[in-house]
Amino acid sequence: MKFKTYLLFFVMAALTIVMVACGTDSEEEETDNNDSDDTSSASAETDDSETTEPTELEGSVVIDGSGTVYPLMARLAEEYMITEEEGVSVEVGRAGSSAGFGKFLVEDGTDFNDASRKIKDEEQAKADELGIEVKEMKVALDGLTFVINKDNDWASELTEEDLLNIFRADGGVTKWSDINPDFPDEEIQTYGPNENHGTYEFFYENILEEQDLISTVNLQQEYSTLVKLVSEDVNGIGFFGFGYYVNNQDQLQAVNVDFGEGPVEPTLDTIAEDGDYAPFTRPVFTYLNVDMAKEKPQVLDYALYVANHVNEFAGETGFAPLPEAEVQEYVDFLEGLK
Template sequence: MKKIISALLIATTALSFSACAKQEKLAGTIKIDGSSTVYPITQAVAEEFNKENPDVNITVGISGTGGGFKKFVVGETDINDASRKVKSEEAEKAKANGIDMMELEVAYDGIAIVVNKDNNWVDDITTEELKKIWDKDSKVVYWSDVRPEWPKEKIKLYGPGTDSGTFDYFTAEINGEEKRIRTDYTASEDDNVLVQGIAGDKYSMGFFGHSYYEENKDNLKALKVNGVEPTTENIRNGSYKPLSRPLFIYVNTKSLERPELKAFVKFYLENAKDLVEQVGYVPLEDAKYTEQLNKIK
């Protein structure tokens, strides 16, 4: 009798563990969109998360920070990748639509000023010269319009589109006002398009997230800004100014009630330090990741 009872207890315990395992198995769909700058981090997190949770379908789009917020504030996505903070008008639209959001900082990044690899006349540029080139009222056509000793060759300019958080940040910091910029440049929300354009034109210049430069440094050259190189350490300590910035994800708090999304965000923050570095960005300090984790707990 004791053996029978013991066997029944073992079987019951095994069934309980089995039931728990089934309950803990995650499934569902997570919709993410937004910044092309934050995309490589979120995509890396999604791939690692799916190794442990293959039944969770995660889509990561690249509409730019602003383009992503347009979807996020009406409830079309669960998470918005953002290379800038949410704007007041975006937050108001979200509130009007009953969307409550949580801001989570995930990494640091710098905006790289890049030129063609064969450019041998400039290694360093000032913020005043960048404004002279990129401002809405710019009269610069040739490189020699910036410094007389530079070649009298037309500058071909490349940069993010107007839905990009990088675009907003750059124009605010360099030109003094968000979205204030000359219009005769090649714009794209896809940073790879910008990389290819600059790599193919000796007299080009562009700007985008530092990680994309790191990925393509064999074909491009990054300029010092005010004498400071856009290195990982200079971005982390803030000396690469004014073009260093934090990166964010914004999470729909209603979506956080779903176990698969809460598990994903928790996984994101627990593994961000390693994954951020792997894809060429600068991790936050340990205490900051702990602080973000405490928010979702």
């Protein structure tokens, strides 16, 4: 009897030990499963957060063209690289509108071409021939500004006709006294940008209406050279965009132009397509290679930055800003390329 009692006791003890061991294993397994679930959840959250982080852009954006537009585009490029995308290099050249189109309208050409005049029919035909989709974007308004030497105290106010006669081959004006007998009996020295520049083409085509320029006009590639020449020549008079005058007011003075209702000073307030300085006001542009914008994210991103911020920097670089509704049209177009 005692043997059976001891046997039963040992059997019950063994069963108890087995049950306890099994319970411990279950708890550990459950804990392990919970830990695994937590890890998976955390991993999923990490993956989700990683996929939503914006990707930093890299690469280059290549721009050339107008020397007139250069200060505005260079300022935008500088701000973009500092505050927006440090990994993107925006290179801005100033070969001139026409020379720039030569670099733009080729296979693997520049991404943008800045221009101080509209694209010509033959340039658009070249784009079509190459299969390049071009988007014209107006970036600001500029006022063609005539500048004279700081010591010139007689020609600070001239009529539109006076200015045209000074630069026209058949204008009949070679000396200051030809305009007004009270002016000095001295030869007028004329200066301007050369044929690579849209400013020259705007002046020749829109202002002179394609009449020949005076044969003695001194045409230069670099605007800085024009500033220097006029600043050192008391009998000199030159022309270029308002921005170059603004940045060199310490060396030059602008001619106030009488269009028929009294002299008008070129300023950011008078330079407008319907303003007091309207006869000498022109839009300036950048032209985008749309195919490049579709292929290279940094090009599209920079184009959007220009459209969204150009009015912020127009005034400080010597340009009148565009109406916001006009700018928004470019933003909408570019957003549609995403």
